Amino acid sequence: xxxxxxxxxxxxxxxxxxxxxxxxxxxxxxxxxxxxxxxxxxxxxxxxxxxxxxxxxxxxxxxxxxxxxxxxxxxxxxxxxxxxxxxxxxxxxxxxxxxxxxxxxxxxxxxxxxxxxxxxxxxxxxxxxxxxxxxxxxxxxxxxxxxxxxxxxxxxxxxxxxxxxxxxxxxxxxxxxxxxxxxxxxxxxxxxxxxxxxxxxxxxxxxxxxxxxxxxxxxxxxxxxxxxxxxxxxxxxxxxxxxxxxxxxxxxxxxxxxxxxxxxxxxxxxxxxxxxxxxxxxxxxxxxxxxxxxxxxxxxxxxxxxxxxxxxxxxxxxxxxxxxxxxxxxxxxxxxxxxxxxxxxxxxxxxxxxxxxxxxxxxxxxxxxxxxxxxxxxxxxxxxxxxxxxxxxxxxxxxxxxxxxxxxxxxxxxxxxxxxxxxxxxxxxxxxxxxxxxxxxxxxxxxxxxxxxxxxxxxxxxxxxxxxxxxxxxxxxxxxxxxxxxxxxxxxxxxxxxxxxxxxxxxxxxxxxxxxxxxxxxxxxxxxxxxxxxxxxxxxxxxxxxxxxxxxxxxxxxxxxxxxxxxxxxxxxxxxxxxxxxxxxxxxxxxxxxxxxxxxxxxxxxxxxxxxxxxxxxxxxxxxxxxxxxxxxxxxxxxxxxxxxxxxxxxxxxxxxxx
Numbered sequence: 001x002x003x004x005x006x007x008x009x010x011x012x013x014x015x016x017x018x019x020x021x022x023x024x025x026x027x028x029x030x031x032x033x034x035x036x037x038x039x040x041x042x043x044x045x046x047x048x049x050x051x052x053x054x055x056x057x058x059x060x061x062x063x064x065x066x067x068x069x070x071x072x073x074x075x076x077x078x079x080x081x082x083x084x085x086x087x088x089x090x091x092x093x094x095x096x097x098x099x100x101x102x103x104x105x106x107x108x109x110x111x112x113x114x115x116x117x118x119x120x121x122x123x124x125x126x127x128x129x130x131x132x133x134x135x136x137x138x139x140x141x142x143x144x145x146x147x148x149x150x151x152x153x154x155x156x157x158x159x160x161x162x163x164x165x166x167x168x169x170x171x172x173x174x175x176x177x178x179x180x181x182x183x184x185x186x187x188x189x190x191x192x193x194x195x196x197x198x199x200x201x202x203x204x205x206x207x208x209x210x211x212x213x214x215x216x217x218x219x220x221x222x223x224x225x226x227x228x229x230x231x232x233x234x235x236x237x238x239x240x241x242x243x244x245x246x247x248x249x250x251x252x253x254x255x256x257x258x259x260x261x262x263x264x265x266x267x268x269x270x271x272x273x274x275x276x277x278x279x280x281x282x283x284x285x286x287x288x289x290x291x292x293x294x295x296x297x298x299x300x301x302x303x304x305x306x307x308x309x310x311x312x313x314x315x316x317x318x319x320x321x322x323x324x325x326x327x328x329x330x331x332x333x334x335x336x337x338x339x340x341x342x343x344x345x346x347x348x349x350x351x352x353x354x355x356x357x358x359x360x361x362x363x364x365x366x367x368x369x370x371x372x373x374x375x376x377x378x379x380x381x382x383x384x385x386x387x388x389x390x391x392x393x394x395x396x397x398x399x400x401x402x403x404x405x406x407x408x409x410x411x412x413x414x415x416x417x418x419x420x421x422x423x424x425x426x427x428x429x430x431x432x433x434x435x436x437x438x439x440x441x442x443x444x445x446x447x448x449x450x451x452x453x454x455x456x457x458x459x460x461x462x463x464x465x466x467x468x469x470x471x472x473x474x475x476x477x478x479x480x481x482x483x484x485x486x487x488x489x490x491x492x493x494x495x496x497x498x499x500x501x502x503x504x505x506x507x508x509x510x511x512x513x514x515x516x517x518x519x520x521x522x523x524x525x526x527x528x529x530x531x532x533x534x535x536x537x538x539x540x541x542x543x544x545x546x547x548x549x550x551x552x553x554x555x556x557x558x559x560x561x562x563x564x565x566x567x568x569x570x571x572x573x574x575x576x577x578x579x580x581x582x583x584x585x586x587x588x589x590x591x592x593x594x595x596x597x598x599x600x601x602x603x604x605x606x607x608x609x610x611x612x613x614x615x616x617x618x619x620x621x622x623x624x625x626x627x628x629x630x631x632x633x634x635x636x637x638x639x640x641x642x643x644x645x646x647x648x649x650x651x652x653x654x655x656x657x658x659x
Contacts, residue, residue, distance in 0.1 A: 054083055054084050054132070054133050055082045055083045055133055055134075056082060056083050056131060056133045056134030056135055056136055057080050057082050057083050057086065057109075057129040057130070057131055057134075057135065057136040058080060058081045058082030058083070058136055059078050059079065059080055059109075059110075059127065059129055059136045059137065059138040060078060060079035060080070060081075060138065061138055061139075062138065062139065062140040062141070064141075065122055065141040065142070065143050065152075066140060066141065066142055066143070067143045067145065067150060067152075067259055068116060068142065068143070068144050068145075069116075069144070069145060069146065069148075070115075070116045070117070070118065070119060070144060070145070070146055071146075072115065073113070073114065073115045074099065074112060074113060074114060074115065074116065075111055075112070075113050076111060076112040076113075076140070077104060077109055077110075077111045078109050078110050078111065078112075078127055078129070078138060078140075079109065080108055080109040080110075080129060080136075082136070083131045083132075083133050083134075084131050084132055084133065085107035085108065085131060085132075086103050086104070086107050086108065086109060086110060086129050086130065086131050087103075087130055087131055087132065088103075088128075088129075088130040089101050089102060089103050089110035089111075089127070089128070089129055089130075090127070090128045091112070091125050091126065091127050091128070092125065092126050092128075093123070093125065095112065095114075095125065095142075096116050096117070096118065096120040096123075096142070096144055097116065097117035097118055098114045098115050098116045098117040098118075099112055099113070099114040099115075099116060100112070100113060100114050101113075101127065109129065110127055110129045112127075112142075116144040118144070119144050119145055119146055119209070120142065120143070120144035121143065121201060121205070121207060122141050122142070122143045122152075122201075122205055122207065123141065123142060123143075124139050124140070124141045125139065125140055125141070125142060126138075126139050127139070127140065143207060145207060145209045146209040148211065148212050148258075149209070149210050149211065149212040149256050149258050149259065149260070150207060150208065150209055150210065150256075150258075150259050150260070151187070151207070151208045151210055151216065151218075151256050151259075151260050151261075151262060152205070152206070152207045152208075152259070152260070152261055152262075153205070153206060153261045153262045153263040153264070154179065154203070154204045154205050154206075154263045155179070155180040155183065155185065155200050155204045155205075155206060155220050155248070155263070155264050155265075155266075156177040156178060156179055156180060156204050156263070156264070156265045156266070157177070157178060157180050157248075157265065157266035157280075157281040157284035157285060157288070158175050158176070158177060158178075158265065158266065158267055158268035158270075158281040159175065159176050159177070159178040159281070159285060159288075159353070160172060160175055160268055160270070160281075160285075160353045161174065161176075161353070162353055162354045162355065162356075162411040162412075162413050162421075163411065164409050164411050164423045167419070167420070168411060168412075168413055168420060168421040168422060168423055169413055169417075169418060169419040169420065169421070170350075170353055170413050170418040170419070172270050172417075175268055175270065177265055178204075178288065179200070179202065179203050179204025179205075180200050180204050180220060180248075180266070180284050180287070180288065181200060181201070181202050181203075181204065181288060181291045182199055182200060182202070182224050182226075182291050182294075183199060183200050183220055183221060183222065183223060183224065183284070183287060184197060184198075184199055184220070184221040184223045184224075184225055185197070185198055185199065185200055185206050185218060185219070185220045185221070186218070186219045186220075186221065187208045187210065187216050187217075187218065188216065188217050188218075188219055188253070189214065189215065189216055189253065190215050190253045195210070195216065196208050196209075196210075199224075199225070199226075200220070206218075210256055212256065212258065213255055213256075214255070214256070215253035215254055215255055216253050216254070216256060217249065217250040217251075217252060217253040217254070218249065218250050218262060218264060219247050219248070219249035219250070220247060220248040220249065220264060220266075220284075221235075221245060221246075221247050222235065222236035222237075222245060222246035222247065222248075222283040222284060222286075222287050223235045223236070223245065223287075224287060224290065224291055224294065229302065229303070230294075230298040230301075230302055230303060230304050230305070230306075231304075231305045231306065232294050232305075232306040232309075233306070233307075233308040233309070234287065234290055234294075234306075234308075234309045234310075234311065235308075235309075235310050235311065236283035236284075236286050236287055236311045236312075236313055237310060237311070237312055237313075238312075238313070238314045239312035239313075239314055239317070239325055239326060239328070239330075239341065240314040240316045240317070240326060240327060240328045241314070243310075243312075246280075246283035246284075246313075248264055248266045248280055248284070250262070250264070266280040266281040266283075266284045267280050267281060268280075268281040268282075269281070273417060274346065274347075274417070275315075275346050279315060279344075279352075281352075282313060282315075282344060282350075282352035282353075283311075283313055283352070285352050285353050285355075286311055286313055286342060286352050286358055287311075289355045289358040289359055289362070289404075290309075290311070290358065290359075290362055292359075292404055292405070293359055293362055293366075293400075293404045294306065296403075296404055296464060297366075297464075297468065299464075300464055300465040300468050300469075301468065301472075304370070306369070306370070307338075307369045308338075309338070309339070309340065309362075309365055309369075310338070310339045310340070311339070311340040311342060312325070312330075312339060312340065312341045312342065313341075313342040313344050313352060314328050314344050315344050315345070315346065316328030316344070316345065317330050317341065317342065317343050317344040317345060318330070318343065318345035318348055318349070319331060319332055319343060319345070319348060319349045325341065328345070330343065332349075333351045333357055333358075333361055334361060334364075335361045335362075335364035335365050335368070338365075338368070338369075340358075340361050340362065340365065342357075342358065342361070346418075347415070347416050347417065347418075348414065348415075349414040349415075350413070350414075350418055351412070353413070354411060354412050354413055354421075355401070355405055356398075356401035356402070356405065356407075356410040356411060356412070357401075357412055358401075359397075359400055359401035359404050359405065360397035360398055360400065360401045360410075361397070362400075363396055363397035363400040363401070364393065364397055366400070366471075367393060367396065367471075370471070370472055370476075371471040371472055371475055371476050372475055372476045372477075372478070372482055372606050373389070373392075373393045373482055374389045374481045374482045374603075374606065375387070375389040375390045375392070375393035375394075375482070375562075376389065376390065376561070376562050376567070377390070377562065378390065378560045378561060378562030379557075379560045379562070380394050380439060380562070381439075382398075382424060382431060382432075382438070382439050382440035382443070383431065383432035383433055383438075383440065384433070384438075384439070384555070384563065385433050385435070385437045385438065385527050385555040385563060385564040386437055386438075386439065386555075386562055386563050386564060387437070387562050387563065387564065387566060387567055388436055388437055388481070388483040388484065388485070388520075388536070388564075389481050389482055389483060390439070390562050391436065391437050391438055391439045391441070391442050391483070391484065392439075392442050392482055392483050392484050392487065393482070394439040394442075394443075395438075395439040395440070395441070395442025395443040395444075395445075395446065395484075396442065396443070396446060398410055398424060398426050398439065398443040399426055399442070399443040399444075399445075399446035399447045399450070400446075401426075402426045402427065402443075402447050402451075403446075403447065403450050403451075403464060403467075408425055408426045408427035408447055408451070409423055409424075409425055409426075410423060410424040410425075410426055411423050424443075426443040426444065426447045427444065427447050427448065427451065427453075427455065428444060429444055429448075429455065429456040429457075429458075429508055429509075431444065431509070433527070434509045434510040434511075435509065435510045435511060435525045435527060436483065436484050436485065436511045436520060436523060436525060436536075437527060437564045438509070441484075441509035441510070441511065442484050442509075444509060445484065445488075445505055445506055445509055445511075446467065448460070448505050449462050449466075449467060449491070449502065449505060450462060450463060450464060450467060456508055457504040457505055457507065457508040458501075458504075458505050458508075459501045459504070460498050460501035460502055460504075460505060462495065462498065466491065466494060466495055467491070469494065470487060470490045470491050470494060471487075473490075474486070474487075474490035474493075474494075475487055475490065476606070477605060477606070478490075478518060478605070478606065479518075479604075479605055479629075479630045479631075479632070480518050480519055480537070480569075480571065480632050481569060481603075481632060481634075482606075483520070484506075484511065485516060485517065485518055485519060485520040485523070485536065486518045488502065488506055488511075488513065488516050489516050489517050489518045490518070492516070503516070510525050511523065511525060512524055512525070519536060519537045519571065520535075520536035520537070521535065521536070521537070523535075523536055527555070527564055529552070529554060529565075531550070532549075532550040532551070532552045532565050532568075532647065533552075533564065533565050536569060537569045537570060537571045537632070538568065538569070538570045538571075539570070539571050539572070540570050540571070540572045540652060540653075540654060541572065542572055542573070542574060542575060542580065542654050542655065542656065543654075543655050543656060544653075545653075546585075546651040546652060546653040547570070547651070547652050547653075548587060548649055548650070548651050548652075549568040549570065549635060549649070549650060549652060550565075550568070550589060550647050550648065550649035550650070551565055551566055551567070551568055551635070551636055551637050551640070551647070551648050551649075551650075552564075552565045552566075552646075552647050553566065553640055553644070553645040553646060553647075556640065556645065558643070559640065559641045559642060559643045560641075561636070561640045561641040566636055566637075566640055567634045567635065567636045568634065568635050568636075569632060569633070569634055570632065570633050570634075570635070570652060571630065571631070571632050572630075572631055572632075572633070572654060573629065573630050573631070574626045574627065574628050574629060574630075574631055575628060576628050577625075577626070577627050577628055578625070578626065578656055578657075578659065579623060579624065579625050579626075579656070579657040579658070579659055580602075580623065580624065580625075580626050580654055580655065580656055580657055581621060581622070581623040581654070581655055581656075581657045582600055582602060582612065582621070582622050582623075582633065582652070582653070582654045583619075583620070583621045583651075583652070583653050583654075584598040584600055584612070584619065584620040584621075584635055584650045584651070584652050585618065585619050585650060585651045586598070586618035586619065586648065586649070586650055587649045587650060587651050588649070589646075589647045589648055589649040591646035591647055591648065594639075594644060594646055594648065595617050595618065595639065595644075596617070596618050596637045596639055596644075596648045596650075597615060597616070597617065597618075597620075597637060597638040597639045598612075598618070598619070598620040598635055598636070598637060598638075598648075598650050599611070599612060599613045599620065599635065599636050599637075599638050600612035600613075600620050600622050600633060600634070600635055601633060601634045602622070602624065602626070602631060602632075602633045603631065603632050603633065603634075604626065604627065604629065604630075604631050609624055609625070609626055609631075610622055610623070610624025610625075613638070623657050633652075635650060635652060
């Protein structure tokens with residue numbers, strides 16, 4: 001019975017007869033070839049059949065990295081126990097400068113030779129050797145360094161996943177060690193002088209060249225810092241301890257003679273049912289979420305420059321009021337004044353491992369520094385009918401968290417032992433009160449535009465780049481307020497081939513998609529309110545008749561002041577540079593006896609040119625310089641924030657004023 005064996009290197013050996021049983025017993029049989037019973041002859045035949053023919057190479061493995069210096073020649077021979085002479089050697093990726101791969105002089109194997117020209121971080125190379133029978137491959141990790149000694153290792157942190165099933169909680173039963181990526185790592189001597197500074201690689205690895213027999217220690221800063229190419233500067237500090245930067249460090253220096261390995265892990269500090277140790281992992285978990293966001297943006301814009309960002313986290317940061325940031329009374333995780341504040345109060349609300357929370361708030365930083373948001377802020381929820389600017393800003397933050405993590409399930413943990421909370425599926429298509437005023441609708445639209453999974457009306461998979469390009473260009477420079485209208489109209493114009501698919505996604509959220517423009521002029525969704533919601537913008541002429549607009553509080557809960565039609569919007573064109581006066585006067589409305597305090601904001605390309613915010617009752621007037629071109633303005637009744645409710649109507653006029 002004939003058979004053949006196939007080996008991992010692709011070669012085959014043909015034995016001729018199935019002989020495994022023959023090796024285990026003494027057999028005697030008669031064949032026409034032998035003509036008689038002759039076990040001695042059969043044994044001889046089996047011996048011939050057991051002959052092992054030519055094979056492909058069989059290369060040695062390299063379980064550990066190999067270190068070389070830049071000041072000497074290298075010859076790394078790859079052991080080979082199989083086959084005839086090697087006919088070809090190759091390596092991938094390309095070797096560091098000064099090194100090459102060749103067939104050895106005896107043609108029995110491959111070898112890496114040469115003198116390295118520069119240092120090179122640990123890199124895994126795949127070597128392939130080929131002979132007349134087949135080929136084999138092996139991998140080897142090389143590290144090229146300068147000094148007579150090296151210190152090498154990995155920096156990690158404990159990651160506690162925020163899970164949604166079987167319940168919303170931090171999963172303390174499955175803590176994993178994840179690499180600290182892109183963080184600043186320092187080498188210090190016994191006097192705490194910084195000898196060298198580098199950044200950890202994407203796998204958490206670091207490498208220092210150091211003099212032999214010098215005591216040194218490591219310190220890792222909760223910091224991302226890059227000053228060339230794509231640039232960023234992110235620090236995680238303790239707002240309750242004079243903004244001290246978080247670090248992970250060895251306690252004392254020790255000697256390195258030739259090569260040394262030191263690994264550091266930032267521990268979560270979790271005991272059986274509470275935090276019992278230093279929560280060293282928390283700032284690095286926050287940093288890693290932001291690293292992922294930055295990396296995704298850099299992938300679509302390699303020259304992006306991120307303004308500096310300070311992230312404030314503390315074990316004392318609690319959802320309490322009145323606000324006292326230095327004491328940790330931050331109310332909630334939020335972005336403001338160019339900084340992030342993140343909750344960290346155990347058994348109340350901790351957000352350091354809730355990566356969607358971190359990325360949502362980082363999204364507000366992104367809007368503020370690289371794109372634009374005209375949102376007035378305030379309380380909000382995915383079922384609320386809110387100001388269109390709020391809807392876009394909050395919906396964008398939620399969608400971005402799903403985009404960066406490639407996970408549409410937004411998890412926010414809280415409570416005793418961080419074992420409760422809530423989830424949001426940003427990809428779901430069914431929302432209470434869908435429309436241009438819904439953050440739920442906005443997040444669903446944005447995530448569906450990004451992701452590769454088709455569901456409902458979603459047949460579009462744009463990825464991040466087209467979304468990013470609109471945010472940092474058209475949305476940033478929009479002549480009208482930032483909203484789903486300004487974003488989608490630009491996105492469709494930039495992606496004409498996908499316009500129909502984009503419109504279908506938008507239509508699916510009760511927003512007119514096919515004829516959408518930046519001002520929402522074709523919008524028909526009035527939130528079931530006959531008056532005072534549409535049109536989105538009212539046109540007014542400089543020097544013309546006054547126009548009447550009304551604010552409403554129908555969708556408010558308390559004095560939040562950021563719900564649908566709490567602000568009304570107007571557009572106008574300034575014919576020439578000069579001073580202009582805007583007036584607002586209360587007119588008869590549903591609430592005849594209600595005192596109002598109208599406020600005005602006149603805006604050009606996202607920049608407020610002047611405001612009217614006096615305390616005058618039922619009247620406002622403001623004057624300022626304007627340049628020619630299109631402008632927008634908003635009007636709101638400040639008394640809504642003091643609990644007033646109902647309808648407040650105003651005549652608005654604008655006219656040129658003497659200089």
